[in-house]
Amino acid sequence: MGPGPVSAYPSVLTAMSAPLVGQYDPFMTSTMVETQELYRGVFSTGNEATLLIDGTSRAGIEAALISLITPGDRVLVPIFGRFGHLLAEIAERALAEVHTIETTWGQVFAPSAIEEAIIRVKPTLLALVQGDTSTTMNQPLEDIGALCARHGVLFYTDVTASLGGNPFEMDAWGVDAATAGLQKCLSGPSGSSPISLSERAVSVIRSRGRIEAGIREEGDVENEEFIRSNYFDLGMILDYWGPRRLNHHTEATSMLYAARECARVLLLEGRENVIERHRISGEAMLAGVQGLGLSTFGDLAHKMNNVVAVEIPEGVPGDEARGALLSDFSIEIGTSFGPLHGRVWRIGTMGYNARPDAVLTTLAALESVLRQFGVPVPAGGGVEAATAIFASRTADTADARTPDAEVAAR
Secondary structure, eight states: OOSSSOOOOHHHHHHHTSOOOOTTSHHHHHHHHHHHHHHHHHHTOOOSEEEEEESOHHHHHHHHHHHHOOTTOEEEEEESSHHHHHHHHHHHHTTOEEEEEEOOTTOOOOHHHHHHHHHHHOOSEEEEESEETTTTEEOOOTTHHHHHHHTTOEEEEEOTTTBTTBOOOTTTTTOSEEEOOSSSTTOSOSSEEEEEEOHHHHHHHHTTOOOOGGGOOTTOOOOSSOOSOSTTOHHHHHHHHSTTOOOOSOOOHHHHHHHHHHHHHHHHHOHHHHHHHHHHHHHHHHHHHHHTTOOBOSOGGGBOTTEEEEEOOTTOOHHHHHHHHHHHHOOOOBOOOGGGTTTEEEEEOOGGGOSHHHHHHHHHHHHHHHHHTTOOOOTTHHHHHHHHHHHTSOGGGGGGSSSOHHHHHO
């Protein structure tokens, strides 16, 4: 029940046990095509260039940035938590001229602040996290794509922690590139990074194309300013996933099965239903920790649906209490980073765990642990507050209470 990774859907674990096949087996290539179409639904996009990067969510980030950034490009990174700093570091390693703007942890940026920085910096690329689990904040993106288009700026966003549990509309919001991971709201294992690219982003990548010598064919163009990573060269990876089936790397078969099942489960339940389930479970967890008399961190108006930051009560050793929760109840919650380390716990309601029994059990266990450390919490206060949230839903949203039983069982 931390900020990720979280428990996987049972059917995802089952899918990973399927037999391996060769990377050019017809079943493998048809599975790749099917997975691409499923993730178009997850990202809410018509982008043909929607596929998987073999590696954790950070691999997807690096593939996007190393492929979109030509050395010397100006890149603007608005930072409101740890993972904005990560985007800036990866862009710097891609030899960009990196410019940052920062806001207080626990806050987000107004579109006007981002636009002012774009006008001042004149970047080629804007790199922006949507949901940063280090602060639990969800950066509004609805207006960012339009302002980037107005100023001729590519728009990349990291949706690792937010995709599937919070609204995200890639095409409607004008996003050029987005990358994610499975281990958060998609409720799979870490190790595969879904990515989607607009035609504009693909054009930039193709302008930096180079095919390695061992597989180069007559007519392949070698650009002078080519992408400097081989493994993360999105040009070759696009050809690997596309009709050419370029022999770039050996596909991580079991992770492909997992990623496909994560998307299938989400779309079978219904993308909007899954987001609503995360919203309600997150609201219940928030009400529950407040019902225990605990304070929360950050601007709650911009909190992610799927994680809440709880101020550790004075006098409670945060890591020791987390350890008790794990050893006594087999429930894991998270600490945080930087200025929030030792100050807050981060409690997630993500994917398969965004359901009433997981929320209520966690709150009951947290109450018990807090009492062990002498915190005078209201008896049953957390469970009662969360139960009231779940009970207040109308019959129309009742089906969003838990993951589809049939899906979870398969």
